[in-house]
Amino acid sequence: MSDRQPDKVALVTGGSRGIGLACAHQLQADGYTVVIASRSEPAEVPTGMEWVSLDVTSSESIDAAFTEIEQRVGAVSVLVANAGITKDMLVLRMSEDDFDAVVDANLSGSFRVAKRAIRPMMKARWGRIIFMSSVVGSLGQTGQANYAASKAGLVGLGRSLAREFASRNITVNLVAPGPIETDMLDALGDDAKEALVGAVPLGRVGTTSDVAAAVSFLASEGAGYITGATIPVDGGLGMGGGA
Numbered sequence: 001m002s003d004r005q006p007d008k009v010a011l012v013t014g015g016s017r018g019i020g021l022a023c024a025h026q027l028q029a030d031g032y033t034v035v036i037a038s039r040s041e042p043a044e045v046p047t048g049m050e051w052v053s054l055d056v057t058s059s060e061s062i063d064a065a066f067t068e069i070e071q072r073v074g075a076v077s078v079l080v081a082n083a084g085i086t087k088d089m090l091v092l093r094m095s096e097d098d099f100d101a102v103v104d105a106n107l108s109g110s111f112r113v114a115k116r117a118i119r120p121m122m123k124a125r126w127g128r129i130i131f132m133s134s135v136v137g138s139l140g141q142t143g144q145a146n147y148a149a150s151k152a153g154l155v156g157l158g159r160s161l162a163r164e165f166a167s168r169n170i171t172v173n174l175v176a177p178g179p180i181e182t183d184m185l186d187a188l189g190d191d192a193k194e195a196l197v198g199a200v201p202l203g204r205v206g207t208t209s210d211v212a213a214a215v216s217f218l219a220s221e222g223a224g225y226i227t228g229a230t231i232p233v234d235g236g237l238g239m240g241g242g243a
Contacts, residue, residue, distance in 0.1 A: 007074035008032045014083030016042035018182040022208030023215045056109030075120035078219045081110040082132040088143045099146040106150035127170035128219045135178040135238040162228035171227035173218045178234025180206045201236030
């Protein structure tokens with residue numbers, strides 16, 4: 001079995017901003033050819049990176065994006081499945097459509113992207129798949145039943161894939177961020193943000209670079225004996241959460 005990485009091509013879904021963009025920059029610094037994917041083209045693609053249009057809710061869009069990447073820069077050896085959405089609402093007001101939409105984008109979308117990425121990884125006998133979960137997946141959160149369910153589901157998905165493809169030298173792991181300084185957190189307002197920070201043992205909000213550092217490690221050769229793991233990047237918020 002080969003333990004040498006093939007072409008260093010990394011794909012980051014939802015890579016045009018926030019955590020995804022930070023992961024893209026870190027992987028580029030690590031020596032990868034980085035492709036960022038999003039539904040709409042960003043105003044600016046970072047220097048040295050590639051961009052493809054990709055909608056995680058469409059298998060056809062995913063296949064077209066991977067085919068384009070393979071033709072332009074080579075097969076994807078590292079996948080960071082980061083794309084996701086929120087539609088927060090208390091359960092009694094949450095429609096089935098809003099529940100289904102979040103689960104489809106966050107959980108089913110990650111399945112679709114990983115499924116398309118795996119076959120070339122199997123052929124190369126090397127691969128890294130990293131799912132972006134959340135501390136909310138283990139702790140739960142008022143108004144986020146759909147989001148929490150989707151992020152918890154990623155743990156079961158990731159561990160199942162880790163078992164299925166370990167013999168092909170493909171590792172599958174998860175990163176579970178806590179409160180991170182992003183647009184999503186800013187939308188909470190000052191009072192809610194202050195209360196959230198007060199619950200974090202380290203006493204601060206995390207940065208996108210904190211998450212990117214964990215992704216960088218899991219993508220590396222040095223993480224080759226780690227699979228099926230969930231790495232919390234939450235300042236200790238999720239201690240005892242069970243994921």
